[in-house]
Amino acid sequence: MLELTGPGKAHTCDGQTRRDFLRVGTLGAMGISLPQYLRARELGAIKPTHDNRSCILIFNLGAPSQLDTFDLKPDAPAEVRGPFKPISTRSSDIQISEILPKHAEIADKFSIVRSCFHTAAAVHDSGWQMMQTGRQFTGGVETPHVGAVVSYLGGRRSDLPPHIVLPELMGSGGGNLPNGQAGGFLGKAYDPYALMADPSQPNFRVPDLLPPDELGSARIERRKRLRDIVERRLDSFEASDDARLLDQNFHAAYRLMTSQQAREAFDLSMEPEKVRERYGMNRFGQCCLLARRLIEAGVRFVTINTFLTVFDEITWDIHGSKPFTSIEGMKNIVAPAYDQGYSALIEDLDQRGMLEDTLVPTLAEFGRTPKVNPAGGRDHWPQCFSLTFAGGGVQGGRVVGASDPIGAVPADRPTQPGEVLATILHSLGIDLDTHLPGPGGRPFPVVDTGNREIRELF
């Protein structure tokens, strides 16, 4: 049951009228069809002028140290300031860490928020929930990833799924909690499509995207027809969300696998070698390049996980001891690849005239302890951390908010995860007063009431 009436207005279950309020009954995981999406857009969930906006969300899994990247404290005591020096950038107001030299060259293209904080526990999983959904999961309610919200309200723009995660979904964060990278209460139909491959591998191809050679289109058609004979009688599945989801996924998969557009979007070999090298021949760099191609092909939202897990991988999670990462590991391995991939992406988007319509937020689950720990690393610290934003209407070369002299707490303009989410939705033209069909079909605001975009960025 979809209750969308007259332009700009919809009736809620109790008969009240609220502007820009979408209620999609108990559809849950069923999703809604294209005409309904269009209808939703008509109602103003996405401004028509912003329908060409897209987002490449880079999630810095492991959580970078604010004090060693974008919020250096050269005047702080040695145990706080750490080993790295600040360098000047193309923006006279901004200094950043020497481990990000390529960022310095494009500092007029992105802005930094130095006063983000949240109140969830300092475990990765909680931070992932907070920063990707704007809230922590409580009361049995799992809130959706911002990309799922965009998919839900915006729908598909091409043969490709509206939200794609590169290269894989997040793995374990050690807290046994859901990681906020799913459709949540919108249903698994709004889970992202995850690539599940490393695009920097020499023989990279999307696993199983294309049918084997011996399956021509006639045979695919025939198999589909024969399969329908078996599928027809399955009444017992109609109340199962998972069973309906599988059915939907079959339909989406047919569309994807037979699409020339999709095939080409994933084909990195169509890029000149020089371009591929500019992004860096590593997993993160090639994910950035692939993200640009996917956006060009009509994908609304791409999430790049810089790493897959914090265990046994060199990541931003610089506790200093195994199975985590040392500060040298960050300096020598993590930062160079990140610096190269990110700067290449921003430059490339800019040169192609895509930056204005592509928001690139770089988020993380938290920051790191102001004091260097005995292992020479830094531990988890949600009380204050830095994020960056570029494109999608965001002005470059700005610094928003500030931390105290040791980077421990916001000293100016404390910024909540809800405001970060609001910033992304706002950039993509989504009215922040929009409501989603929440648990039990009840209205659920896209961001908690009171959270607005970070105005200083626009």
Added chain:
Amino acid sequence: MEIYFGFQRWFSVHGSRFSVEHPLPNRELRTENRERRRRFLVAIAVAALHCLPTQATAEETSADLAILPSSVELHGSASSQRILLEWLSDGGTAVGPVEDPVTWQVLDSSVARTENGRVFPVADGETFLQAQLGDRDVRVPVHVAGMPEPANWEFSRHVLPVLSKVGCNQGSCHGALAGKGGFRLSLRGYDAFGDHFNITQESRGRRVEPAEPGRSLFLAKPTGAIAHKGGLRLDFEDRNYQVLSEWLLQGAAAPSHDDPVLKRVEVLPAEMQLGLEQRQPLIVRAHYSDGRVEDVTQWATYTSAQEPVAEVDEHGLVRVVGHGEGAISVWFSSQIVVARISSPYPHELDDSVFQEASRSSFIDEIVLEKLQQLRLEPSARCRDEVFLRRAFLDTVGILPTTEETLGFLNDTQPDKRWRLVDDLLSRPEFTDYWAYRWSDILAISGRRLKPRAVKAYYKWIHNHVEKNTPWDEVVREVITARGDSLDQGQTNFYSLHQTPEDMAENISQAFLGLSINCAKCHNHPLEKWTNNQYYAMANLFARVRTKGWFGDEGDGEGLITLTVQQRGDLMQPLTGKPQPPTPLDGEPLDFDDPSDRREHLADWLTAPENPYFARSIANRIWASLFGRGIVEPVDNLRISNPASNEKLLTAIADFLIRHNFDLKQLIREILISETYQRASDPLPTNRDDHRFFARHYPRRLMAEPLLDAIAQVTKVPGEFTKIRLDGNSVSDTSEYPVGTRALQLFDSAVESSFLDTFGRNRREIVCECGRSNTPTMVQVLHIHNGDTINSRLQAEKGWIAELVAAELDDRTLMTQAYLRVLSRYPTSEEREDWTTELAGLSDLPRRELLEDVYWSLMSSREFLFQH
């Protein structure tokens, strides 16, 4: 300032995300509520007394009244008690507060008085409180003591709860590890002594001004008299302010080790049955070791565990917003209690539906009782072929062969399902399947352990499953493991978890379903576990010593020898002293007791009285057989995550205890229950049920049985020849001969892109949450385009190749294919469809046709799901 104001508003928004009121005029609301209550009571009465002649009689005879609480205890002039007149059902369940005007009266007004729904003390003595509603009245005793003395506010009992309720010591404010604005409190008040010091002594005592409390920073800031970044938290008019200021005025008394201890917290009503949109206020009382009972409704914190069913605001007012079962967890001074709300579905069902439903186990009795209460109709018994496939997949993880299917379908004896179950439970595949499941919990993985260690660990659990060793003995062996990790496979648990803290956390997680990790740094914010309990538990492992490998994967043979010393304790960082070695809420051991402390832990943990142990494993088994636990997720048995059917969970846990933790007995009991045998076809009157087992819930096959089923159908076994280790290095293995089933792999690091894509548990952490059965698009693409099914259909040797050689007519071909893939005969409709299709495909090369026919069956949901 404005920014901080916004920030405070953010918190208030979080406190009541759904507190949007529906502005109905009062009278209308009351009438409507009355009508709703009437209808509702009727429904309950009908449910309870199924043979009553008319509905009107039902209301008069079944509804009853009670005053909450059932006795009023007041102590001292500052005490008071909130009171409620509540409707009760026949069974004594609360069904909503009385909305009509009630006349309250204290019989002896020289002892107590009543005003605005509260009772206040006047003088020491005993009397009764009476509520009058129309011509009915109800009474409860009132007991007043301690009256001559003025209010004497205590730090732990009164001040800390106020600080918790108004939010001073929450994680985002002064409760942060580093405090806020130079003032630090312990998170939610777990450290009374430290907090008292910081309030009264730190910063040279400038925070308090006992002679003139209002000028204390401690009060001036939260009341807004002096700028406060945390915003306005206290109002001069407020009772909270009164408590804090009077405590200061009385000299800001410090906490003492002799202070009365909070024994328990009580919430009223604890069980409710309410209708949609009905509201119910809660009353919370704290019982102390000095016998005092205090009304702490105002200082408790409320959270809904099922927001789709019931919401709660900061004052403890519950509002029902959906059907099913809701629960409100109430937190006060590090203790948690839960109030449960049952909100029946609006289905009109005759009670005979439930009375006449067949029962073959105590399980059915309890499940039907819940279904009747919630008005959910049980689905019918599933068909034989469905039961056969379901039972095979759930107990042994394989598909029945065609011969087994035909044998079962042709069996006409009425006890054939029971015999099938007994047969399945004694098959060798039963051992493989359940050893695999327990290996998930034991985290048996070559990513962390060396190959020889992995094998020893797996062999140990496989042996025990084969012998059907009672679960308590299995767990005792893990807890008290000693010696060489190759010789004693279970010792590898200690290779994976090498610090006392890790050991305590993972033992709790694996065998009690409890996550105590948060309590490592502070009292668990949402649970009853305290930092003291955490370190008391971890201290049980302080004397464990391992020689050999230290957990660095690049290093050594990966083997350990475990010994236990007779001295040594683990320091608790907060106090700098060890806690007496104690298993969570069990009894402590003496520090100088020389025995292996883990024996004491094992005694406590596996004892029948332990409220977590039997429930945890019973719930895991239930979840494995039904696709969802009675508590969900299964790894989280915390109090604030209540069971969908508490009585059921208790009953199957008791069953296990009675049967000496014989897991096979419980599996058998569940399989023969009607509850397990229900069809998955939804009825209009149960299709919204996803928690109460009114029908069977279809679910995608687990990764490993699915891969095995594909191999079985196509007669082309898989090959497992590589292990993917840390840092993505790959090495060869010859452990698994051709024909090994995925469920026989003892290492989750064995390379298989199919198993990864279909969500096997990587066993990186002790958690069943590492497994995913969600059907993703990547899986669909793999089924369509990937090599798991396609290459097997094209294989030179195998079932399809055999079929090419055997010249079958279309009818036989399809019958055989259905039996082989779906374990059933095609329906006559399907036969017709196939006849038509196949007639049009007679020119096709035989091989291509067979491949396409089998692909279409194997890619169907009926094959990919169990239902």
